[in-house]
Structures are given as structure tokens and as C-alpha cells.
Amino acid sequence: MTTSRVGSGARIQRKVGKGIVTLLLSLYGVVAIYPLLYMFLSSLKTRLGYAKNRFGLPAPLTLENFTNVLNRFDFLRLLSNSFITTVGGVLLCTIVSLFMAYALSKMSFKGSKYIFLLVVVTLMIPNQTIMYPLYQTIGELKLIGQYYGLILVYAAFGLPLGTYLIAAYLRGVPDDLLEASRIDGANPFQILMRVVLPVSMPAIVTVFIINAVWMWNDLLLPLLILTQQKRTTIMVAISLIRSQYDIHVPLISAGLVVGFVPVLVAFLIGQRQLIKGMTTGAIKM
Amino acid sequence: MKLGNLGTSRGKEIGWIVLFVGPGLLLALGIKFYPLFRGLYDSLFFFEGGWKPVYVGLDNFHRMFLDKTVQQTFFNALKVMLTIPVWVLFPLVLAFLIFQETAGWRVFRAVFFLPYVIAPIIVGQIFREILGLQGPLNAFLGLVGLKLMTTAWLANTFTAIWAMVAVVLWSFSGLGIITYLAGFATISDDIFDAAAIDGAGFLTKIFRIILPMTVPVIGYWTVLCTGGMLLWMFPFIHALTEGGPGHATMLPEYLVYITSFRFFERGYGTTIGVALFFVVLTFTFFQVRFMYEAGAPRQKQKGGAA
Numbered sequence: 020m021t022t023s024r025v026g027s028g029a030r031i032q033r034k035v036g037k038g039i040v041t042l043l044l045s046l047y048g049v050v051a052i053y054p055l056l057y058m059f060l061s062s063l064k065t066r067l068g069y070a071k072n073r074f075g076l077p078a079p080l081t082l083e084n085f086t087n088v089l090n091r092f093d094f095l096r097l098l099s100n101s102f103i104t105t106v107g108g109v110l111l112c113t114i115v116s117l118f119m120a121y122a123l124s125k126m127s128f129k130g131s132k133y134i135f136l137l138v139v140v141t142l143m144i145p146n147q148t149i150m151y152p153l154y155q156t157i158g159e160l161k162l163i164g165q166y167y168g169l170i171l172v173y174a175a176f177g178l179p180l181g182t183y184l185i186a187a188y189l190r191g192v193p194d195d196l197l198e199a200s201r202i203d204g205a206n207p208f209q210i211l212m213r214v215v216l217p218v219s220m221p222a223i224v225t226v227f228i229i230n231a232v233w234m235w236n237d238l239l240l241p242l243l244i245l246t247q248q249k250r251t252t253i254m255v256a257i258s259l260i261r262s263q264y265d266i267h268v269p270l271i272s273a274g275l276v277v278g279f280v281p282v283l284v285a286f287l288i289g290q291r292q293l294i295k296g297m298t299t300g301a302i303k304m
Numbered sequence: 305m306k307l308g309n310l311g312t313s314r315g316k317e318i319g320w321i322v323l324f325v326g327p328g329l330l331l332a333l334g335i336k337f338y339p340l341f342r343g344l345y346d347s348l349f350f351f352e353g354g355w356k357p358v359y360v361g362l363d364n365f366h367r368m369f370l371d372k373t374v375q376q377t378f379f380n381a382l383k384v385m386l387t388i389p390v391w392v393l394f395p396l397v398l399a400f401l402i403f404q405e406t407a408g409w410r411v412f413r414a415v416f417f418l419p420y421v422i423a424p425i426i427v428g429q430i431f432r433e434i435l436g437l438q439g440p441l442n443a444f445l446g447l448v449g450l451k452l453m454t455t456a457w458l459a460n461t462f463t464a465i466w467a468m469v470a471v472v473l474w475s476f477s478g479l480g481i482i483t484y485l486a487g488f489a490t491i492s493d494d495i496f497d498a499a500a501i502d503g504a505g506f507l508t509k510i511f512r513i514i515l516p517m518t519v520p521v522i523g524y525w526t527v528l529c530t531g532g533m534l535l536w537m538f539p540f541i542h543a544l545t546e547g548g549p550g551h552a553t554m555l556p557e558y559l560v561y562i563t564s565f566r567f568f569e570r571g572y573g574t575t576i577g578v579a580l581f582f583v584v585l586t587f588t589f590f591q592v593r594f595m596y597e598a599g600a601p602r603q604k605q606k607g608g609a610a
């Protein structure tokens with residue numbers, strides 16, 4: 020906003036206004052960052068150093084907590100378990116949602132409305148309400164303790180939002196675009212790959228990101244489905260961290276820091292795309 | 305209809321549709337509807353150990369309505385729901401402040417969003433330290449002369465649930481902020497320019513332009529929160545309090561878990577889940593209606609018939 024000719028009084032007022040805004044933003048900035056900083060600082064303290072000086076900078080700096088945590092937990096395995104299930108879930112969910120959204124919005128057929136309704140309505144069936152029956156169902160498919168089990172469940176639970184976002188996006192894509200390649204003799208799958216996929220990329224990215232965040236961070240479903248210790252995810256391991264140690268804050272802190280550093284790094288690298296992608300496909304009213 | 309005219313036979317096209325719709329339909333029916341109906345059915349049985357389930361009609365529901373713990377968890381849920389205005393307004397205010405685009409607003413946006421990407425189970429464990437009796441929050445209160453207010457926030461029956469809600473709000477407000485910001489971004493600059501020419505002040509701009517024009521986004525976020533509040537808490541409860549002290553922070557979703565997987569009362573746990581399902585249904589209904597209206601395939605009138 021560039022209002023050029025304003026009186027000096029108004030200009031001062033404006034400056035004060037901006038100062039207040041920045042002050043308020045900074046205050047909440049501290050609230051948002053401090054808990055993470057506290058964890059990070061604590062993780063670098065010795066047990067005694069923490070007891071003596073809880074809030075200051077780590078006086079005798081130590082990496083002992085980290086070596087300790089890395090020795091007790093097989094982090095590489097936990098990370099790869101989380102990675103496999105998240106990537107599997109995200110990919111399956113996105114592909115199935117894209118297929119569904121494309122068929123429902125661009126291959127108009129009788130009943131497409133009802134199928135869309137059926138899929139979106141499943142949003143009303145959260146996993147928290149069907150925990151045991153869900154566990155039973157996956158058990159009957161012989162998928163308890165299997166990566167596939169969790170991946171299938173992730174895909175099913177991400178499906179309504181994924182289908183909705185891509186379908187809502189495709190509504191805005193003119194049919195003529197598809198018509199052209201149809202006349203060229205492309206079959207629906209070719210049209211999907213050549214036209215629909217590139218065009219609906221913003222919505223697909225949104226679906227990708229939203230799902231990646233919740234699947235990576237999810238606790239309940241891996242807790243129910245990946246019951247074997249060697250298949251469990253990093254979040255399940257972190258939920259157990261406290262019962263593994265006596266009250267020893269620096270050690271716990273180190274475990275938590277190891278848990279959130281991968282996400283933090285990903286966030287720092289792709290923060291702007293992440294924030295943009297999270298909403299572009301979702302808000303367009 | 306349209307496709308039929310253009311070479312591909314109707315039969316082939318149906319084949320494609322089945323291929324595209326089939327996998328999603330299988331997932332929805334198999335992993336959501338089937339367990340739901342199974343849960344509804346199972347809630348009519350009594351399970352114990354390895355014994356054969358016994359049909360008990362509505363006994364589980366009868367027991368649930370008289371169960372003091374269940375009553376308290378739903379009362380706790382009501383308390384949590386009362387905080388909804390804060391959930392709607394707090395991120396809105398912060399989004400307003402960022403929207404002023406003062407120096408470094410992009411950094412603030414990133415910083416405010418950061419908590420959302422950190423796993424709730426980690427956030428919970430961090431705040432278990434922050435809110436502890438000797439934790440930083442109490443140290444801060446002591447420092448500014450509010451020593452009287454210090455308490456073990458999560459171990460105090462009166463403060464525990466509010467402290468927990470505050471932690472969840474800390475975790476989710478970033479999502480609210482960027483949702484609102486995305487909504488603000490859809491307002492065209494022309495409108496602001498016109499308002500500036502008319503000499504509209506800061507407050508006028510907020511109440512006459514931004515708020516009225518972002519009602520749909522505010523509605524969307526409100527619906528999302530009301531639907532999610534009773535479902536987002538599980539990992540936080542697990543990390544912060546496990547439902548305690550007493551049952552002060554026990555919410556239905558955690559009770560379902562405890563009952564089914566720790567006390568192995570499968571039928572009863574499922575019954576509580578079914579009750580939660582119906583409660584949440586009243587909120588998620590609006591979310592689904594919203595999504596259906598925004599994304600449903602439109603019936604095409606034009607063209608088609610040759």
C-alpha cells in the first residue's frame with residue numbers, strides 16, 4: 020500500500036501502528052518458538068547442569084544425551100518405517116483420489132453424484148470412533164503388523180479430502196481441454212496422464228502435503244496396526260520414550276529433538292511452498 | 305453421453321469408469337463403512353477374554369448412560385467445545401496482524417506455522433516440561449510477580465483440561481492462520497485501493513471489508529475446528545496426562561482407546577466409540593455438506609445429445 024501524500028501526523032500514526040503490530044507479532048513469535056528452543060537447549064545439558072540451571076544456556080555442553088538416545092533406539096529403522104508408511108500412504112491416497120476425482124468430475128455418468136457423496140461422507144467416520152472394529156477388519160485381512168495394512172488405512176482415511184480437493188479443482192478446468200485430446204483418440208487413462216495430471220498439479224500438491232504431514236505425525240493408527248516393535252514408527256517410539264527412562268529431562272529432550280529435526284529440516288527447506296501448497300488447492304472461494 | 309459420441313463405445317467407457325472409481329470405492333466401503341457397521345453391530349454384544357461374544361441388546365448403552373466416567377468424559381468434551389470462539393478468533397487476530405505486511409511478515413508466518421508440522425506426540429511431551437511445577441511457565445510467572453498463579457498445570461484438576469486445550473491451540477493455530485491468510489489473499493487489491501481513496505481507516509477496513517469478505521473462510525475454519533476438536537486430542541492426551549488427574553482430561557476418544565486396548569473391553573469400548581460417532585456426526589455433517597456443495601459433479605445440461 021503506497022499512499023504517498025499523507026500528513027506527517029498520519030505518518031507518525033502509521034509508524035506507531037506498524038510498531039505495535041510488529042511488537043504483537045514478536046510476542047507470539049516467542050510463544051511459538053520458545054518451547055522448541057527450551058527442548059533444544061535442555062538436550063545439550065548434562066543431568067547435573069540441567070538441575071542447576073534449567074533455563075540458561077547449557078554450561079557444560081554435551082552431546083552425550085544424543086549418543087545415548089541413538090544407542091538405545093534404532094532411529095534409522097524407526098525413520099525408515101515412518102518413511103515407508105508415509106510415502107506409501109501418500110502415494111496410494113493421491114493416486115486413488117485422482118482417479119476417483121477425474122472419473123466423477125470429467126466422465127459424467129449416472130450416479131456420479133452419489134458416489135461422490137458416499138466418499139465425502141466417510142469423513143464422518145473418524146478412526147477414533149471405530150478403533151476396535153477397524154483393528155478387527157485389518158486383522159481379518161491379515162495385515163496387522165504389516166506396512167501394507169497401515170498404508171491401506173492411511174489411503175482410506177485420506178480419500179475423502181483428497182477426492183474433494185481434486186474434484187473441486189477439476190470443476191474449474193474447462194472440458195474443452197480434455198475434448199481436444201479425446202478427439203485425437205486418446206483413451207481416458209492417457210487423457211488423465213497427459214492433460215488432467217499436469218493441470219491439476221496445485222490440487223495434487225495440496226493433497227500430497229496435507230497427507231504427508233498428518234501421516235508422518237500420526238500416532239493412533241500405527242499404534243493399533245504396526246504392533247511389532249521392528250515395524251513401528253518413530254512417533255510410536257517417541258510416545259514410549261518417557262516410560263523407558265527415569266525422569267531425566269535432557270535425555271527425553273534429546274529424543275524429542277531427534278524426532279522433530281527431520282521435519283524441521285524439511286520445513287526450513289520447503290517452508291514457502293509448503294504454506295502455499297497447503298492452502299492453494301483448499302481455499303478458492 | 306458426451307464421450308459416447310466421440311468414438312469410444314459406451315461399454316468401454318463403463319470399463320474405464322469402474323477402473324477409476326473402483327479402488328477408492330473399495331477403500332471407502334472396506335475400511336470405513338464395513339468397520340462402522342461392524343462397530344454398530346458389536347456394540348450389541350458382550351465380549352470377554354477368549355469367550356464367545358454374547359448378545360446383550362442395548363445393555364452396553366444402558367451401562368454407558370449410567371457410567372460416571374463416560375458422563376465425565378462427555379462433560380469434558382463439552383468444556384472443550386466451549387473454547388471454540390478462542391479457536392476461531394485467536395488465529396484470526398494473528399492473521400490480521402500478519403496481513404498488515406509489516407517488516408518480516410513472511411518470517412512470522414513461517415514461525416507461527418512451524419508448531420503445526422511438529423508431531424502432536426512431540427508437542428505434548430515438550431509441554432509436559434513447560435507446564436511442569438518447576439517448568440519455564442511457572443518460572444516466568446514468578447519473575448513477573450504472579451507467583452500466586454503458579455501451579456502444576458497438568459496435575460491440577462481445575463487447570464489440567466484448559467492447559468491441554470491451550471497446548472492443542474498452540475499446535476493448531478498455525479493452520480488457522482494460513483487458512484485465514486489464504487482467504488484474505490482472495491480479496492482483490494482494487495477494493496483496498498478504493499477504500500484507501502475513500503479514506504477508510506484501519507478499523508473500517510477490518511469490519512467493512514476483510515471480515516464480510518472472508519465469512520466463507522471463517523465458516524470453513526469454524527466447521528473444521530468443531531468437527532476436529534474432539535478428534536485431534538488423542539496424541540496430546542497420550543503425551544500430557546493420559547486422561548488424569550482423575551478423569552479431568554479424559555475425552556471420549558481416549559476413553560475408547562483405554563477401554564478397548566488397555567482394559568480389553570472390546571464391546572463396551574466400541575459402544576463408547578459409537579456414541580462418540582453420533583456426537584461428532586452432528587458437527588461433521590456441516591463439513592461434509594460444505595464439501596459436497598463445493599465439489600459435487602455438476603449435472604451438465606448443455607451439449608451431449610447430438
